[in-house]
Amino acid sequence: MALLEVRDLEAQYGWTKVLHGLSFAVEEGGITTILGANGAGKTTTLRAVCGMVKTRGEVRFDGRAIAGRATEDLVRLGIAHVPEGRGTFVNLTVEENLRLGAYARAGRGSLADDLQAAYRYFPVLAERKRQLAGTLSGGEQQMLAVARGLMLRPKLLLLDEPSLGLAPLVVREIFRIVRTINQEQRVSVLLVEQNAAMALRLADRAYLMETGRMVMSGSASELREHDTVRRAYLGY
Amino acid sequence: MPSRALRLGLVVVLAGAMVLPFVVTNFRLFQCAQVFIYAIALLGLNILIGYNGQFSLGHSAFYALGAYTTAIMIDQWSVPYGWTIPVAGLLCLIAGFLFGIPALRLEGLYLALATFALALAVPQILKYFEHWTGGSQGIVLSKPAAPKGVPLNPDQWLYFLTLFVLLVLLVLARNLLAGRTGRAIVAIRDNPIAAQAMGVNTALYKSLTFGVSAAYTGIAGALSALVIAFVAPDAFDVFLSITFLSGIVIGGLASISGAIFGALFIQFVPNWAQDISKAAPWAIYGVFLIGFMYVMPRGIAGAVRLGAARWWRRRAEPS
Amino acid sequence: MDILIQQVVSGLATGGIYGSVALALVMIYEATDIVNFAQGQMAVVSTYIAWSLLNAGAPYWAAFLATLAISFVGGLLLERIVIRPVEGAPVLTVVIVCIGLLVILNSVLGWIYSYIQKPFPSPFPDRPIRIGNVYFGAHDVGALAITVLVLVALYAFFRFTTLGLAMRAAAQNPASSRLCGIRVGWMLAIGWGLASLIGAVAGMMVAPIVTLDPNMMAGILIYAFASATLGGFTSPGGAVLGGLIVGVIENLVGTYVHFIGTELKLTVALAVILIVLLVRPSGLFGRAAVHRV
Numbered sequence: 001m002a003l004l005e006v007r008d009l010e011a012q013y014g015w016t017k018v019l020h021g022l023s024f025a026v027e028e029g030g031i032t033t034i035l036g037a038n039g040a041g042k043t044t045t046l047r048a049v050c051g052m053v054k055t056r057g058e059v060r061f062d063g064r065a066i067a068g069r070a071t072e073d074l075v076r077l078g079i080a081h082v083p084e085g086r087g088t089f090v091n092l093t094v095e096e097n098l099r100l101g102a103y104a105r106a107g108r109g110s111l112a113d114d115l116q117a118a119y120r121y122f123p124v125l126a127e128r129k130r131q132l133a134g135t136l137s138g139g140e141q142q143m144l145a146v147a148r149g150l151m152l153r154p155k156l157l158l159l160d161e162p163s164l165g166l167a168p169l170v171v172r173e174i175f176r177i178v179r180t181i182n183q184e185q186r187v188s189v190l191l192v193e194q195n196a197a198m199a200l201r202l203a204d205r206a207y208l209m210e211t212g213r214m215v216m217s218g219s220a221s222e223l224r225e226h227d228t229v230r231r232a233y234l235g236y
Numbered sequence: 237m238p239s240r241a242l243r244l245g246l247v248v249v250l251a252g253a254m255v256l257p258f259v260v261t262n263f264r265l266f267q268c269a270q271v272f273i274y275a276i277a278l279l280g281l282n283i284l285i286g287y288n289g290q291f292s293l294g295h296s297a298f299y300a301l302g303a304y305t306t307a308i309m310i311d312q313w314s315v316p317y318g319w320t321i322p323v324a325g326l327l328c329l330i331a332g333f334l335f336g337i338p339a340l341r342l343e344g345l346y347l348a349l350a351t352f353a354l355a356l357a358v359p360q361i362l363k364y365f366e367h368w369t370g371g372s373q374g375i376v377l378s379k380p381a382a383p384k385g386v387p388l389n390p391d392q393w394l395y396f397l398t399l400f401v402l403l404v405l406l407v408l409a410r411n412l413l414a415g416r417t418g419r420a421i422v423a424i425r426d427n428p429i430a431a432q433a434m435g436v437n438t439a440l441y442k443s444l445t446f447g448v449s450a451a452y453t454g455i456a457g458a459l460s461a462l463v464i465a466f467v468a469p470d471a472f473d474v475f476l477s478i479t480f481l482s483g484i485v486i487g488g489l490a491s492i493s494g495a496i497f498g499a500l501f502i503q504f505v506p507n508w509a510q511d512i513s514k515a516a517p518w519a520i521y522g523v524f525l526i527g528f529m530y531v532m533p534r535g536i537a538g539a540v541r542l543g544a545a546r547w548w549r550r551r552a553e554p555s
Numbered sequence: 556m557d558i559l560i561q562q563v564v565s566g567l568a569t570g571g572i573y574g575s576v577a578l579a580l581v582m583i584y585e586a587t588d589i590v591n592f593a594q595g596q597m598a599v600v601s602t603y604i605a606w607s608l609l610n611a612g613a614p615y616w617a618a619f620l621a622t623l624a625i626s627f628v629g630g631l632l633l634e635r636i637v638i639r640p641v642e643g644a645p646v647l648t649v650v651i652v653c654i655g656l657l658v659i660l661n662s663v664l665g666w667i668y669s670y671i672q673k674p675f676p677s678p679f680p681d682r683p684i685r686i687g688n689v690y691f692g693a694h695d696v697g698a699l700a701i702t703v704l705v706l707v708a709l710y711a712f713f714r715f716t717t718l719g720l721a722m723r724a725a726a727q728n729p730a731s732s733r734l735c736g737i738r739v740g741w742m743l744a745i746g747w748g749l750a751s752l753i754g755a756v757a758g759m760m761v762a763p764i765v766t767l768d769p770n771m772m773a774g775i776l777i778y779a780f781a782s783a784t785l786g787g788f789t790s791p792g793g794a795v796l797g798g799l800i801v802g803v804i805e806n807l808v809g810t811y812v813h814f815i816g817t818e819l820k821l822t823v824a825l826a827v828i829l830i831v832l833l834v835r836p837s838g839l840f841g842r843a844a845v846h847r848v
Contacts, residue, residue, distance in 0.1 A: 050734070075736035087731030089724050100724050103717065104736025148735070285647070338829075341836045345590060349784040350832065353825035356777060360822050474777075478654060485651045518662035525655030526637065533644040 003028040009057035011048045018044045020212040031189040033199040036209035042192040075104045080149035084160040090134030101151030118147040139170035163195040196233035200224045262391040272398040274499035278483045280452025286490035288445040289425030293477045294351030297358040298450040300472035302457025307375040307467045324458035325451045332450025336443030355474040362469035374468030488537025497536035557688045568695030570802020574795035575702040575757040576779035579750045581794040586746025593657040595772030598754030601626040630751025634744040664769040675762035698760040787841020
């Protein structure tokens with residue numbers, strides 16, 4: 001069964017329509033990726049799922065219709081969104097950032113355990129837990145953002161271009177951890193990426209997006225083999 | 237919006253303004269002259285805050301400096317009043333420029349405090365130099381009469397004088413802001429670092445903008461001394477600065493027409509409030525302030541612009 | 556020498572008052588990113604509430620606590636009702652709404668209670684405390700102690716509680732806070748509630764010194780603003796310390812610099828602050844603003 005199901009989603013900024021009725025699904029326990037170039041509408045898609053932009057269309061999460069709900073409420077249902085630009089609280093410490101990740105999860109299990117888990121996945125954050133988050137490097141901030149999302153104990157993790165502006169080695173490291181998290185914690189992942197090669201290696205299902213529409217979908221291996229995708233997005 | 241409609245509107249308004257002095261009472265003319273004067277001051281403040289993004293709660297100080305320059309020159313040295321206006325403007329230009337230099341190091345709230353301090357200090361300083369300023373008693377002037385051969389009473393004459401100065405300063409401001417200098421001023425507001433990188437001398441422009449802004453406000457002050465024929469320190473307290481600030485926000489930030497809307501508001505709304513409730517007029521004024529901000533968060537000029545855009549969009553769509 | 560110490564001490568006492576109002580300003584600023592010009596007037600409203608309760612025969616500390624509770628709820632409601640409609644509007648729009656609020660509260664207070672000054676009791680004994688040749692007013696010492704107490708409580712709240720953390724987060728990065736599930740609007744409202752509460756404390760400590768009238772806080776707000784700027788708008792402790800410094804400077808200047816006397820006291824105090832600001836543009840203890848390029 002699909003954990004997240006989106007049908008005929010439309011969104012606009014002011015007078016400009018950005019999403020033209022797109023449909024996709026994220027399978028429970030899987031990693032799904034949406035690929036596309038700059039300006040295709042990938043970030044807007046994630047923002048629309050999270051109620052951060054005005055939308056039309058149907059969004060179902062865990063069997064419930066969630067379109068039009070406030071972002072804060074969706075977080076409580078178990079959707080963790082790691083936003084574009086990482087959304088770091090630069091003037092708070094690393095540990096405070098992580099505590100904020102668990103803010104909406106009152107009651108379910110102890111905070112200390114989750115901090116332990118986060119530090120196990122990202123040892124570098126443990127070393128810097130008393131440091132202001134603004135002093136971290138770009139890669140470390142991205143790790144912090146993923147860890148913050150994880151603190152929610154989410155059912156669904158939305159990742160918006162985690163590779164942006166990072167060195168390939170760092171990206172590989174982060175993707176490796178995401179896969180571990182997906183397997184160990186049974187967290188479903190929706191990954192939006194420009195770096196198609198990396199994303200297709202990680203994901204099991206993939207969609208291709210162009211100017212606000214889904215133009216192709218299939219298993220990750222299918223898309224990897226597809227001529228158009230290969231030429232336009234993988235470059236060989 | 238087509239500029240023809242705009243131009244036509246302007247002509248109608250101007251024609252109305254020319255006829256007005258011959259159909260309404262002298263008291264109304266006095267009020268209109270006040271509106272023109274406020275509009276000049278608001279224009280000055282708007283150049284600084286709206287266009288350049290520097291905050292000031294201290295413009296009552298420049299208004300006072302202009303007013304006292306005129307009053308002292310007439311009272312102590314019997315200078316013809318016409319000469320005192322440019323002198324007041326020049327003095328405020330220099331004072332504003334000089335104040336703008338240290339203010340460069342301050343931003344936002346800290347600049348607000350620095351200018352706030354200036355506004356607070358001015359009434360005290362004016363009272364201290366009693367010999368020149370007449371202390372808290374102030375200086376009484378006589379209302380200037382129209383030049384010989386001009387068949388106007390003093391109120392009519394002052395009405396035209398203030399209107400003339402306002403128009404000149406409006407055109408100057410428009411030209412200043414529409415050109416290269418204006419783009420530099422706005423660029424500094426929007427992104428000072430990028431502006432600097434593009435070769436704008438931000439320090440010079442910011443202090444100059446401060447100076448120009450102060451000069452406008454100083455000229456307004458000078459005119460107010462003539463129109464009211466009286467200056468006293470307590471008329472220039474910090475509350476005047478706050479009134480100016482309300483005026484530009486209500487009128488519309490970064491808009492030239494906003495200065496006139498704002499001036500109408502700060503001149504007439506307190507009077508209406510007084511008419512509505514004698515017991516608590518300021519409560520009514522406060523309700524007006526808040527109400528305007530709810531309905532038009534970008535000021536009257538912003539609302540007019542939005543309304544016009546909607547209207548033209550509807551007209552353009554085929555029905 | 557005794558005169559000097561005496562002047563410093565009474566400077567510290569008034570400075571404590573400036574500091575507590577400055578603290579309220581800084582709080583609102585930290586929690587909502589705006590400077591609330593109506594802060595002082597809200598404090599006066601609280602003080603009038605306390606005055607009414609005391610007049611109705613309530614014991615001092617009961618009235619004190621009740622006033623704090625009412626002020627907290629009142630501040631919260633003001634944010635929800637008056638400020639909420641302009642959330643997201645340009646900063647200056649919000650500033651003007653605050654000014655409107657100030658004018659309304661002042662006018663309504665004058666209407667209900669008249670502008671005649673009213674005496675307000677102090678919870679502390681009348682007899683001054685004497686150490687050597689220096690006298691400390693019991694109320695001054697008490698007021699200072701309460702200011703410090705409030706500061707410590709606030710620090711603990713923001714530093715150690717989840718709610719405090721969420722409030723700081725909401726002010727710094729609203730979008731990201733929403734993604735953490737924080738209800739940003741309510742955090743702002745709670746910030747207003749807390750600031751209103753601090754203002755109430757300051758008002759009840761000031762009123763016995765200056766007597767109660769609707770304009771009681773106008774002068775103090777100016778000094779509080781100066782104190783907060785001097786200490787740095789991003790530092791609660793700095794705001795209180797800034798208040799103390801301003802109080803002492805003001806007193807010493809008035810006493811020792813004779814040609815200035817009391818008339819230019821305010822001007823000189825402000826000039827001193829300006830000079831400090833020119834050397835440290837973000838205040839003595841403030842964080843320098845970081846600019847994104």
